[in-house]
Amino acid sequence: MAKANDKEERTFEEGEIAAPVDDSPVFTCRMCGQCCHGQGGIVVSPKDLRRITRVLGIDAETFRREYGEERGGKLQIRTGDDGACIFFREGKGCTVHAGKPDVCRAWPFFRGNIVDPESLAMAKDFCPGIRRDCDHATFAREGKAYLKKHHLLASDGEHEGWAVILKDGD
Numbered sequence: 001m002a003k004a005n006d007k008e009e010r011t012f013e014e015g016e017i018a019a020p021v022d023d024s025p026v027f028t029c030r031m032c033g034q035c036c037h038g039q040g041g042i043v044v045s046p047k048d049l050r051r052i053t054r055v056l057g058i059d060a061e062t063f064r065r066e067y068g069e070e071r072g073g074k075l076q077i078r079t080g081d082d083g084a085c086i087f088f089r090e091g092k093g094c095t096v097h098a099g100k101p102d103v104c105r106a107w108p109f110f111r112g113n114i115v116d117p118e119s120l121a122m123a124k125d126f127c128p129g130i131r132r133d134c135d136h137a138t139f140a141r142e143g144k145a146y147l148k149k150h151h152l153l154a155s156d157g158e159h160e161g162w163a164v165i166l167k168d169g170d
């Protein structure tokens, strides 16, 4: 489904949820769906919007109307009545895997977890995919390398998720 100029992006298998890292010492997604639940946070940047509308075969206005909502001045994916992302299906996982936003591709390598050991400790309680025995320095190193390799680092705080914006020195 990915276009030629997206070839550097990780491709996701049907239903796959988060950022699997081959032979990672820090993370292996358990497909529990926990990270697809909760209100807000799934920011759809302009780049994400182009990709997800292409995958869904709809235009941007239709996406905004059917699946989106504005939160904190940014376009985000709406939460359904079950409290999960509108694209999440129990037992199936992510139903828009090829078009999922970069924040979904990046989890659990969010800035907070990369810069703050306490945030990582909380993330370990939330996400069973993060190895309990991985230390923060290793997680941060692997996370930064993953984000860089897959072109997931963002820079536009007005339209992109803060979770994928690293600052100088992070």
Ligand code: SF4
Pocket: 017, 018, 019, 028, 029, 030, 031, 032, 033, 034, 035, 036, 107, 108, 126, 127, 128, 129, 130
């Ligand atoms: S919470 Fe963690 S293990 Fe569960 S689906 Fe999300 S990334 Fe995978």
Ligand code: SF4
Pocket: 017, 018, 035, 036, 042, 077, 085, 086, 087, 088, 089, 093, 094, 095, 096, 097, 100, 101, 104
């Ligand atoms: S787009 Fe997919 S991976 Fe992202 S929150 Fe929704 S269901 Fe989960």
